[in-house]
Amino acid sequence: MKLTKHTDYAFRVLIYLAGYEKDKLATIKEVTEVFDISRDHVMKIVQKLAKAGFVDAVRGKFGGMRLGRNAADINLRDVVTLMEVTLAPVNCETPLCRIAQGCQLQAILFDAQEMFLSHIGQYTLSDLVKPQSETLYIIKALGESFAAKN
Amino acid sequence: MKLTKHTDYAFRVLIYLAGYEKDKLATIKEVTEVFDISRDHVMKIVQKLAKAGFVDAVRGKFGGMRLGRNAADINLRDVVTLMEVTLAPVNCETPLCRIAQGCQLQAILFDAQEMFLSHIGQYTLSDLVKPQSETLYIIKALGESFAAKN
DNA sequence: TTAATAGCGGTATTATAAATGCATCTTTTG
DNA sequence: CAAAAGATGCATTTATAATACCGCTATTAA
Numbered sequence: 001m002k003l004t005k006h007t008d009y010a011f012r013v014l015i016y017l018a019g020y021e022k023d024k025l026a027t028i029k030e031v032t033e034v035f036d037i038s039r040d041h042v043m044k045i046v047q048k049l050a051k052a053g054f055v056d057a058v059r060g061k062f063g064g065m066r067l068g069r070n071a072a073d074i075n076l077r078d079v080v081t082l083m084e085v086t087l088a089p090v091n092c093e094t095p096l097c098r099i100a101q102g103c104q105l106q107a108i109l110f111d112a113q114e115m116f117l118s119h120i121g122q123y124t125l126s127d128l129v130k131p132q133s134e135t136l137y138i139i140k141a142l143g144e145s146f147a148a149k150n
Numbered sequence: 151m152k153l154t155k156h157t158d159y160a161f162r163v164l165i166y167l168a169g170y171e172k173d174k175l176a177t178i179k180e181v182t183e184v185f186d187i188s189r190d191h192v193m194k195i196v197q198k199l200a201k202a203g204f205v206d207a208v209r210g211k212f213g214g215m216r217l218g219r220n221a222a223d224i225n226l227r228d229v230v231t232l233m234e235v236t237l238a239p240v241n242c243e244t245p246l247c248r249i250a251q252g253c254q255l256q257a258i259l260f261d262a263q264e265m266f267l268s269h270i271g272q273y274t275l276s277d278l279v280k281p282q283s284e285t286l287y288i289i290k291a292l293g294e295s296f297a298a299k300n
Numbered sequence: 301t302t303a304a305t306a307g308c309g310g311t312a313t314t315a316t317a318a319a320t321g322c323a324t325c326t327t328t329t330g
Numbered sequence: 331c332a333a334a335a336g337a338t339g340c341a342t343t344t345a346t347a348a349t350a351c352c353g354c355t356a357t358t359a360a
Contacts (some may be wrong), residue, residue, distance in 0.1 A: 001151055002346065003239045011255055012247065027306070035248055038351060047308070060357025061305040070176065076258065079228060085346095089153045097162065098292060102284030104277060105161055108236055111270040113151060119262040127254060134252030142248060154318065190321060197337070210328025211334045235317090254357070303352070306356085320343070327336075 007083035009037055009045050011128075014079065017055060018071045018129040019139030025064030025144075032143045045083075052082050071129060077121030089113050157233040159187060159195050161278075164229065167205060168221045168279040169289030175214030176293075184292045202232050214242075221279060227271030239263050 012035055020026055032039045046065060050057040053068045067074070080149060081087065089109040092100040100106070129136050162185050170176055178196060182189045196215060200207040203218045215222070231237065239259040241248040250256070279286050 001153070001234065001239055001266065002236050003151070006228070006347085008240050008247075012249065015249060015253075015255070029306085036245070038349060041308090041348075043307075046351095050307090057307060058357090061354075062358070063306045063356080065307085076255075084151065086152050089151055090158050095186070097158075099165060099285055099288050101164065101288065103165075104280075104283070105165070105226075107269060108244065108273055108277075109153070114267045115269045116151065116262045116266040119265045120258060123258055123317045127258075130254075133254070135249060135254065138249050138251065156318085179335085187321060191319075193336075194320095194336090200336095207336060208328090209336045211324075212329070213327080213335045215336085301360105303358105303360085305358085308353105308355070310353095311351085312349100313348100315348070316346090318345075320341100322339105322341075324339090325337070328334085330331105330333090 002127060003080065006045055006048075007080055009035070009041065009081045010049055010079055011076075013042065013045060013049065014054065014067070014074065014125055015128050015135065016126050016139055016142075017065065019136050020066065020143065023063075025066055026056060027064040030064075030143075030146050034146055036094045048082065052078075054079065054082075067125075071126035072124050074125040075121055076096055076125070077117050077124045077125075077130075080117065080120055087113065151228065154234060156195055157230055159185070159191065160199055160229055160233045161226075163192065163195060163199065163280050164204065164224065164275055165285065166216070166289055166292075167215065167217050168275050169286050170216065170293070171258055171299075173216055175208060175212075177214040179216075180293075180296050182295055198232065202228075204229065204232075217275075221276035222274050224275040225271055226273045226275070226278075227267050230267065230270055237263065237267075 013031055016031060016034065017026060028039060028042050031037070032042050035042075043116060046057060049055045050065070050068070054074055055065045056068045057063070057065045089112070090106065090107055092103065097103070129139070163181055166181060166184065167176060178189060178192050181187070182192050196205060196207060199205045200215070200218070204224055205215045206218045207213070207215045239262070240256065242253065242256055246254070279289070
């Protein structure tokens with residue numbers, strides 16, 4: 001049930017970017033410092049998000065990243081399925097479970113997983129960073145405090 | 151999202167016991183051999199199940215175990231919550247996430263988890279081992295083949 | 301045309317937690 | 331009291347997530 005930190009961090013990055021003015025670029029360094037995660041780690045996550053089109057990464061001096069599409073078009077389910085390597089709740093195949101054939105539990109667990117995912121699928125990034133929200137306020141403050149130091 | 155093998159194995163043990171005649175005892179050894187899991191491992195799982203009342207463990211010679219209550223009274227959600235140590239999809243507290251305060255994602259993920267659990271909660275062990283089911287047939291066969299060898 | 305900035309990507313290492321194994325105990329019955 | 335069977339604590343191994351390292355490529359300004 002527990003999601004990996006990759007997924008967790010991916011959400012943090014996306015939320016942070018969603019709080020930025022559209023088209024303004026945030027650097028890896030900024031995200032790294034704001035969330036206190038290692039540069040390399042943020043790098044991997046951003047690359048994955050970039051490949052999936054959730055963020056645009058701009059190389060070179062004055063480069064950085066921004067959302068690759070509108071926050072309202074970034075479905076949270078898609079982020080989870082992108083970041084999580086193993087989603088299956090159980091592995092009945094290797095090694096093969098002696099009672100796998102005809103086992104009713106598999107279907108129940110997979111349906112439950114689908115319930116989990118489809119609930120998340122009801123939301124987009126824009127639901128996490130609403131106009132007057134506390135989250136937006138906090139992000140702005142973090143961004144400003146970073147800008148002041150640099 | 152992935153459940154631990156402890157949970158997986160707990161289900162296998164319960165399913166196996168549910169296929170037994172009521173009050174007839176199965177030994178750890180039998181479960182061990184039938185599912186090809188180590189004795190020590192099965193032990194741990196059975197002990198946890200016993201403490202929760204899902205199985206009755208009978209010590210001493212001619213001991214063994216049986217279901218601690220009717221299969222229809224063993225809710226699958228309770229089994230999962232018993233066996234899984236960490237159910238929380240994310241940990242926003244340690245270390246504290248900079249945007250935890252007012253974060254909408256937490257609620258969404260926890261609600262999704264609740265969706266997962268409540269779907270499982272709609273079923274009991276009796277749904278996994280129905281009277282004419284393939285599962286019951288397989289269990290019986292496995293039990294007989296074990297008995298023949300011992 | 302080079303220095304500085306910033307993202308890319310493969311590989312290696314470390315940390316954590318799950319999975320497993322070991323040793324020794326108690327309980328029950330013939 | 332011996333054999334069978336479960337109880338329990340601790341140690342070890344393994345898997346995988348998390349992190350770090352290193353050299354690369356792209357872009358821009360002096």
